[in-house]
Amino acid sequence: MDSLQQMPNIGAVLADRLRRGGVEDAGELRRLGAGRAFEKIREDLPEDACTHTLLALEGAIRGTRWTAIPQTERDTLVNRVLG
Template sequence: MDSLQQMPNIGAVLADRLHRAGVTDADELRRLGAGRAFEKIREGLPKDACTHTLLALEGAIRGTRWTAIPKPERDTLVHRVLG
């Protein structure tokens, strides 16, 4: 299993999307941050999956399930990245 799939919230499908976008490991994801990594994979996502995917990436970087991120922080991230 690659280092991306060892992170919380990242399964095979999201890891594959990240790999195809050039994000090949956990260190690269952390370096980019959730917003920049999300922008790299956004084009291929269904519209209704955008918020959850962005939050999943942020949670992965933090080492926690995305639902554990405080709601005000989730709202700020979503507003900043998705508008």
């Protein structure tokens, strides 16, 4: 099984939120992309966790810590999804 928790940035809590939102595994997360997966769990997130969670999902898809994503790309993603 392609476990969500084997991906960078995804621990037990985020993996559980993703599963409750209908994202069952890493393959589904990759197919959806960070923005669409984030929208599936957004209502379940504390407001102060939104930016970090979105970036964590993008990093997981890329196979890296979210802090390794260049700042300009982070800004673009956050502006596109969170407006």
